[in-house]
Amino acid sequence: MKRMLSLALALAPLSAWASPDPADWPTVLEEAQGQTVHWHAWGGSTATNDFIAWVGERLADDYDITLTHVKLENTADAVTRVLTEKSAGQDEDGAVDLIWINGANFASMKDADLLFGPFAEALPNWQYANTENSTLTHDFTVPTEGYESPWAMAQVVFMHDTKDLPERLGSMDALLDWAREHPGRFTYPQPPDFLGTTFLKQALVDLSDNPKALSEPVNEDNYVEVTAPLWAFIEELTPLLWREGRAYPPTGPRQLQLMNDDEIDLAISFSPGEASTAIANYQLPESVRTFVLDKGTIGNASFVAIPYNSGSKAASMVVANFLMSPEAQLRAQDPEVLGYGTVLDMNALPVQDRAAFRTLDLGIATLSPEELGAVQPEPHPSWMTRISEDWVARYGVGN
Amino acid sequence: MRPSLALPPVLPLLTILVLIGPVLAGLWGTVSAAFGHLPVAGLQGPSLTPFQTLWEWPGLSASVRLSLVTGGLATFLSLAITLLLLAGWSGTRPFRAVLRLLSPLLSVPHAAAAFGLMFLIQPSGWISRALSPWLTGWQRPPDVLFVQDSMGLAMTLGLVVKEVPFLLLISLAALSQIDTQGRLRVALALGYGRMAAWMFGVLPALYARIRLPVYVVLAYSMSVVDVAVILGPNTPPPLSVQIVRWMGEPDLTLRTLASAAALVQLALVIGALLLWHGGERALAALGRRLIYCGPRLSRDGLWRAFGLMTALLCVGLVLAGLAGLVVWSFAARWSFPDILPEGYSLRSWQRNGPAAMETLTTTFAIALAATLAGLVLTLGCLETEERRNLRLTRKGLWLLYLPLLVPQTAFLPGMQTLLLGFSIDRTLWAVMLAHLVFVLPYLRLSLEGPYKAWDARLGAVGAAMGASPSRIFLTLRLPMLLAPVMTALAVGMAVSVGQYLPTLLVGGGRVQTLTTEAVALAAGGDRRAIGLYGLLQTAAALLPFVLALTLPLIVWRNRRGLQHG
Numbered sequence A: 001m002k003r004m005l006s007l008a009l010a011l012a013p014l015s016a017w018a019s020p021d022p023a024d025w026p027t028v029l030e031e032a033q034g035q036t037v038h039w040h041a042w043g044g045s046t047a048t049n050d051f052i053a054w055v056g057e058r059l060a061d062d063y064d065i066t067l068t069h070v071k072l073e074n075t076a077d078a079v080t081r082v083l084t085e086k087s088a089g090q091d092e093d094g095a096v097d098l099i100w101i102n103g104a105n106f107a108s109m110k111d112a113d114l115l116f117g118p119f120a121e122a123l124p125n126w127q128y129a130n131t132e133n134s135t136l137t138h139d140f141t142v143p144t145e146g147y148e149s150p151w152a153m154a155q156v157v158f159m160h161d162t163k164d165l166p167e168r169l170g171s172m173d174a175l176l177d178w179a180r181e182h183p184g185r186f187t188y189p190q191p192p193d194f195l196g197t198t199f200l201k202q203a204l205v206d207l208s209d210n211p212k213a214l215s216e217p218v219n220e221d222n223y224v225e226v227t228a229p230l231w232a233f234i235e236e237l238t239p240l241l242w243r244e245g246r247a248y249p250p251t252g253p254r255q256l257q258l259m260n261d262d263e264i265d266l267a268i269s270f271s272p273g274e275a276s277t278a279i280a281n282y283q284l285p286e287s288v289r290t291f292v293l294d295k296g297t298i299g300n301a302s303f304v305a306i307p308y309n310s311g312s313k314a315a316s317m318v319v320a321n322f323l324m325s326p327e328a329q330l331r332a333q334d335p336e337v338l339g340y341g342t343v344l345d346m347n348a349l350p351v352q353d354r355a356a357f358r359t360l361d362l363g364i365a366t367l368s369p370e371e372l373g374a375v376q377p378e379p380h381p382s383w384m385t386r387i388s389e390d391w392v393a394r395y396g397v398g399n
Numbered sequence B: 001m002r003p004s005l006a007l008p009p010v011l012p013l014l015t016i017l018v019l020i021g022p023v024l025a026g027l028w029g030t031v032s033a034a035f036g037h038l039p040v041a042g043l044q045g046p047s048l049t050p051f052q053t054l055w056e057w058p059g060l061s062a063s064v065r066l067s068l069v070t071g072g073l074a075t076f077l078s079l080a081i082t083l084l085l086l087a088g089w090s091g092t093r094p095f096r097a098v099l100r101l102l103s104p105l106l107s108v109p110h111a112a113a114a115f116g117l118m119f120l121i122q123p124s125g126w127i128s129r130a131l132s133p134w135l136t137g138w139q140r141p142p143d144v145l146f147v148q149d150s151m152g153l154a155m156t157l158g159l160v161v162k163e164v165p166f167l168l169l170i171s172l173a174a175l176s177q178i179d180t181q182g183r184l185r186v187a188l189a190l191g192y193g194r195m196a197a198w199m200f201g202v203l204p205a206l207y208a209r210i211r212l213p214v215y216v217v218l219a220y221s222m223s224v225v226d227v228a229v230i231l232g233p234n235t236p237p238p239l240s241v242q243i244v245r246w247m248g249e250p251d252l253t254l255r256t257l258a259s260a261a262a263l264v265q266l267a268l269v270i271g272a273l274l275l276w277h278g279g280e281r282a283l284a285a286l287g288r289r290l291i292y293c294g295p296r297l298s299r300d301g302l303w304r305a306f307g308l309m310t311a312l313l314c315v316g317l318v319l320a321g322l323a324g325l326v327v328w329s330f331a332a333r334w335s336f337p338d339i340l341p342e343g344y345s346l347r348s349w350q351r352n353g354p355a356a357m358e359t360l361t362t363t364f365a366i367a368l369a370a371t372l373a374g375l376v377l378t379l380g381c382l383e384t385e386e387r388r389n390l391r392l393t394r395k396g397l398w399l400l401y402l403p404l405l406v407p408q409t410a411f412l413p414g415m416q417t418l419l420l421g422f423s424i425d426r427t428l429w430a431v432m433l434a435h436l437v438f439v440l441p442y443l444r445l446s447l448e449g450p451y452k453a454w455d456a457r458l459g460a461v462g463a464a465m466g467a468s469p470s471r472i473f474l475t476l477r478l479p480m481l482l483a484p485v486m487t488a489l490a491v492g493m494a495v496s497v498g499q500y501l502p503t504l505l506v507g508g509g510r511v512q513t514l515t516t517e518a519v520a521l522a523a524g525g526d527r528r529a530i531g532l533y534g535l536l537q538t539a540a541a542l543l544p545f546v547l548a549l550t551l552p553l554i555v556w557r558n559r560r561g562l563q564h565g
Helices: A002-011 A025-032 A046-063 A076-087 A104-111 A124-128 A172-181 A194-207 A220-240 A252-260 A274-280 A313-323 A326-333 A351-359 A381-396 B010-034 B049-056 B060-089 B093-105 B110-121 B126-130 B153-175 B180-189 B194-201 B203-223 B226-231 B239-247 B254-293 B301-330 B347-387 B394-405 B408-421 B428-453 B456-464 B469-480 B482-498 B501-507 B514-524 B527-555
Strands: A036-042 A066-072 A098-101 A149-155 A157-161 A266-269 A288-291 A297-305
Touching: A025 A313, A036 A046, A036 A076, A036 A313, A046 A066, A046 A313, A046 A326, A046 B347, A066 A076, A066 B514, A076 A098, A076 A104, A098 A104, A098 A313, A104 A297, A104 A381, A124 A313, A149 A313, A149 A326, A157 A252, A157 A274, A172 A194, A172 A220, A194 A220, A194 A266, A194 A297, A194 A381, A220 A381, A252 A266, A252 B514, A274 A288, A297 A313, A313 A326, A326 A351, B010 B049, B010 B254, B010 B347, B010 B394, B010 B408, B010 B428, B049 B254, B060 B093, B060 B153, B060 B194, B060 B203, B060 B239, B060 B254, B060 B301, B093 B153, B093 B301, B110 B126, B110 B153, B110 B226, B110 B301, B110 B514, B110 B527, B153 B203, B153 B226, B153 B301, B180 B194, B194 B203, B194 B254, B194 B301, B203 B239, B203 B254, B203 B394, B203 B408, B226 B239, B226 B514, B239 B254, B239 B408, B239 B501, B254 B408, B301 B347, B301 B527, B347 B428, B347 B469, B347 B482, B347 B514, B347 B527, B394 B428, B408 B428, B408 B501, B428 B482, B428 B501, B456 B469, B469 B482, B482 B514, B482 B527, B501 B514, B514 B527
Parallel strands: A036 A066, A036 A098
Antiparallel strands: A098 A297, A149 A297, A157 A266, A157 A288
16 A cells, blocks of 8 residues: 555655655666765765775766766855755756765754655565664754665764873863863864764763753753853863864864874874774874763764755665665775675664674774674754854954 | 958957846845845845844954954065065075075965965974974974964964965066166165165055055955964854854755845955055155165075075975975874874875865866966957057056955855856856956956067068968967966966865855865865865966976977077
8 A cells, every 4th residue: 555655646746755766776776876866975085085986986987977076165155056056047967966964054954945755664675774773864953854875874072192192081071181280182173063063062072061951952041051061171271272272173084194293192083993094094193092972972874865856866866775884884884995884773784794894804993893882873953053153253263 | 441340349348247237146146145135035125134133242352353364464464475575585596595495485375385384383383393302392283272263373384384475476577577686786876775775765666566466465465364274272262264164054044144245345455454554644744754764784694594594494384385285195104203104104195085086177177277268258358458558557456466366255145146147156156157257357367468569560571571460369369378378377277276165155166166165174184185186286286387397398399599488
C-alpha cells in the first residue's frame, strides 16, 4: 500500500517526491552517467581535499561521473550562491550540485526550500547507517527528514602536547585553572569560524546548569541568564590566551601549525582522529594525545545536501550514496587518510566489512569509542548563531 | 584632410568600453545596492539603512583606520625607498646589480611574496629560528603579536617589498624620457651633494611622470585583499577584507552593507589621494624654500647607505621568503627552533601536485587569453592613433588608469551582480574579461614607449616601395617589435596570474586559479601546501618572462640589432 502510494506520488506531475526518484536506483545510476557534480566543500584541509579527490577517481571509474571539488573558505558561500540563483530565477543547472553542510546552514536552506529531496533515507547504503544515533536524523536538533545524507561523525576532543601538558583536563574550569598557570599556551579558532564557535558551545554546554534551555531555540527571556557562565569564563580566559586574545587562528588546522611550532600546548578538534592523521603528516609532534571532558563532549554528523536547482541530481545522489558505502567510510576512518568517525552501524554490515573496520589501526593519538564516551547533544542552531554574533561584538572587533 | 578610413576606430572604442564599462557598471551596481536597492534580495530602495547599519558596526573605526594607515604608510615607505635608492645610486654599478635582482621580483605575485614573508617574520619564522636559541634563548616562539598585528605593520611590510620594484621600474622608464645626466651634472657643478642634486634637479621632472603610478600604489595598498588576508589583522580586518566577507554571507541583505562599506572605501581612497596631492604640494614648497636657502647637503653618505640597505632588504626578504616556500613544500617533520627540517619528503608534491597542475593550466589559459585579447586591442589602438595622428591626452591617461585607481572592492561586487543578470558569471570567459580590465593598462604602459620609438623612416621606405599601411604594420613593424611585444605579453600574464579578487568574485568559486587556491589555503595554515602553491604561482608569473627574454634571441639570432628590442 505504502509502495503504491509512493508510486502514485512519483507519477503525479507536481509531486513533493524527489525526481529523479532515489527509490528507483537503476534509473538514477543510468541518468547519472556522464554528469558532472560540483561539490562545494570547505577546502581548508589538505587531508579532506585528498579524500574528495579520491572519491572523484572512484566515481569516474565506477559510475562515469565527474566530481569537481569547489573549495570553499566558508560553507555559507555555497548557500549564498544558491540563494542568489533562486532570487535571479535560475532554477535549473545552478552552480552548486552538492554541499558539505550541517547545522545552521542546513537549517536555513531547509527553511528557504532550497534543497532537493527527500532522498537520503532511500539511498541503497542507508541500510547500513547507524540510525540509532540520533545525530544522523537530527542535525543540531533540526530533523533532517531525508534532505541531507550523513557521511562522517564528528566529536569534540582536545589535543594536548604531553611534553608540556601531560595530564588531561576534565572540565572547562580545569582548563581555566591550567591557563592561569600557563598563560599564552591555548587559543581557539576565531568565531564565526565553525570550530571556534564549537569551542564556545562546548564551554556553554560544560558550564551551563540548564541543558534543557539549550535544546530549544534561543529565548530572549533567559538568554542572558543561560549564557552568563559562558561569558564570565571567556572574559577571564581571553587575556590568558595566545597573543592575549588579540589575534586568533582563523581556522582549526592553523592550530596544528601553532602546536607544531610549540606556540600552544592545547587545541580543540572536532575530529577524534585528526591528531593521529596530523602526526602521520608531520603536522603535529609525536608527543600529542587527545582527551575528552569528564561530562563528555558534543558531537554531530557531517552531511551532504543537494540544492533544488542542481543540474546533476542523479549523480549527486550517487556521490552521497558512495560516501555512505563501507569502502568510503573505511577509508575516511583511516587516520592516514582522514580519521573521521563512521556513520555506519557495525552490526548492520556484512561480516567482511565489519572485520575490516575492526582491524583498522586508529592511530597513536586516537581514543577508542569507549574512551570517547557519551556524545552530548548539540544545542539548537540558534544558540550557535547567537553566541557567535555576541562573541564577535565583544571580542572580534575590539583591539 | 580626411583621416584615412583604412582602419575605423573600432579598436580604440572597444578598448575604452572594456576599460571603463565594467568600472562604471560595477560602480552603479554598488551605489544602488548601498542605498538599499537590491531586487535579487527583494529590497527596493532608496534607503539609508545600509549606511546606518554600517555606522553601528563596532569595528568600523578600527578597520577604516587600518585601511588608511597601512595604505598610506606602505605607499610612503615604498616611494621613499625607491627615491633614496635612485637619488643615491642611479647610474652606478651597485645600482645595476640591485636592479637585476629587483626586476624579476616585479612579477612575483603579491600572495606568494606575502606567504614567503610570513614564513620569515612570524614569531616561529625563519628569522626567529636562525637566532634561537643561541642568541635569544627562545626554546619556544615568543608570544608576541607580529603578523596579524593590530597595527597592520606586517601587512604594510608585505606591500612595501612588492611596491618598491614596481615604483623603481616605472621610475626608470620615466627617467629615460628626461635628461637625467644633464640635470645631475648641472646640479653637481653647483656644488650639491649627489642626493641633493638628484632630489632638486631630477625628482621634480620625474615625479610629474610617475604621479599616476604612485596614486595606483596608494589606491591598491588601501584596498588590497589577498595580502591583508595573509598578513593582516582580524580583530577587525581592514575594511576591504570585511567587504569581501559581507559579500560572502548567506544573508543577501548584507550585500547592501558591503556596498555601503565599498562606497566608504571609495571615499577613503579619493580622500587619501587628495591628501596625498596636498602633501606633494607642501613638500614641493618646502623643497623650493630649501633650495632658496642654498645648503649644498653634500654629506649624504649615511643616507646613501641607508637607501641601498633598505632596497637590498626588500630584495632579501622576498628572495628568502621564496626560499622558505621551497623548503616548506619539501619538509618532513620540522619543529621550532630547528633552522631546517629533520628530513625532506615529496609527500606534499605527490598529494597536491596533480590538482595543482590542473589549476596551473586554468591559470595559464585565462592569463593567455586575456593578454592576447589585450594585445590585439592595445596594438590596434597604437596603430590607429598613429595613422590618425592622435596622441594620448591627459584625460586619456586617467581613463587608462581608471581601473587601477578605483578600488577593486568598490566596483567588482556590482560587476558580479551585473554578470549574474546575463548568466555568464562564473565562466572562464567572464573571469577572462574581468582580468582583461586590469591587464589592459599594463599592456599599454609597457608597449607605448617601444611602439613610438620605432624608427618611422623604415615605414616610409616600405611605403615608397608600395607596401600598404597594414602590410607595413604586419611584416615590418610588428616583427621588429617582437621583443617589446613579448615583454608586454609577459607583464600582462603576470598581472593576470596575480589577480585575486576578480577571480574570486566573478569566478564565483567555479573558476579557480593558483592565486585563489593559495589564498584559500592561507586560513588552513598547511605550510607545505601553501609553499607548493606559492611556488607554482611564482613560476607561472615568471615563466612568460623567461620566454620573453629568450624567444627574440632565438628568432633574431642573426639580427643583432633586434635582439634587445
